[in-house]
């Protein structure tokens with residue numbers, strides 16, 4: 001009989017989610033938009049400090065609307081962090097634009113400002129200034145935003161900040177998602193909080209976020225009949241799911257503390273093993289530690305690779321996963337330009353995401369550490 005599965009990152013409900021959902025049922029506010037959507041947006045603003053938020057059906061939808069609101073059109077170029085989940089880049093293609101992928105730097109694993117500036121200069125020299133920059137805060141670790149924002153301002157290119165993994169992270173005290181012109185959040189099932197599926201676009205400009213709400217509800221003009229002067233989308237969050245979101249916001253600070261404590265636990269056990277490297281927080285960087293990640297250097301571990309570890313964990317019914325495979329190495333993006341020195345590719349070769357749910361218990365960690373210490377101390 002095998003032991004129950006330990007997941008990489010599974011949903012973790014608090015006590016208030018069902019109360020909010022029940023009230024949606026009690027008032028028959030299953031649809032349309034309703035008080036939970038308004039309440040969830042207000043909660044997101046209060047937590048992040050953003051002035052406005054539009055609750056949407058997914059983080060991908062938020063990225064897509066963000067690009068539309070930044071006027072990205074067919075034939076445009078958009079600079080995007082290469083090492084990320086494909087949803088950071090796909091909406092660029094939805095718009096008929098071309099992603100220009102930027103390598104990672106080794107400190108935070110996020111967009112390398114030097115490669116970013118090289119790419120911008122090169123695009124401009126070739127006659128086309130990029131329309132937007134999409135940095136990502138991978139696994140919760142903030143990107144080097146001072147450098148990225150400085151470059152963005154120098155060349156006057158707006159920043160669409162993919163904070164899908166970084167709700168609860170801060171950069172020099174400022175919440176991730178509010179550093180760029182627009183910020184994207186995700187409440188997908190594996191994220192630090194979840195509405196089962198969902199996302200949000202946040203920002204400080206009322207008109208822009210209002211336009212996101214308008215486009216996300218089929219772009220219906222003010223008229224008694226159905227009248228349209230824009231192409232619309234069905235991207236709004238439902239009132240039932242927003243109820244789950246309001247419940248999750250109650251426990252968000254606790255979830256951040258739990259994920260950060262996972263990181264500390266792994267660090268305490270594996271931190272001194274030769275060939276295993278963690279990602280420390282640079283000064284002023286505060287990560288929600290959505291996932292705890294390590295690099296495994298086989299030259300220093302006696303040939304043990306991240307795959308050795310992943311497969312051994314899998315044998316024990318424990319889920320772990322390689323880092324995101326960089327977009328410039330994906331078959332679907334093979335023809336897109338890339339700027340960098342190979343850092344993201346190396347991270348992908350050596351990187352592993354360890355089980356990081358906020359609902360892991362001591363017995364789970366005992367199982368995980370038994371496997372890890374057995375491989376790494378042999």
Ligand SMILES: *Cc1c(COP(=O)(O)O)cnc(C)c1O
Pocket residue numbers: 057058059060061084085087088136162164165185186187188197198199
């Ligand atoms: C999860 C994620 C998204 C997409 O969010 P969905 O809500 O799943 O559409 C976008 N970018 C990154 C970096 C993500 O991790």
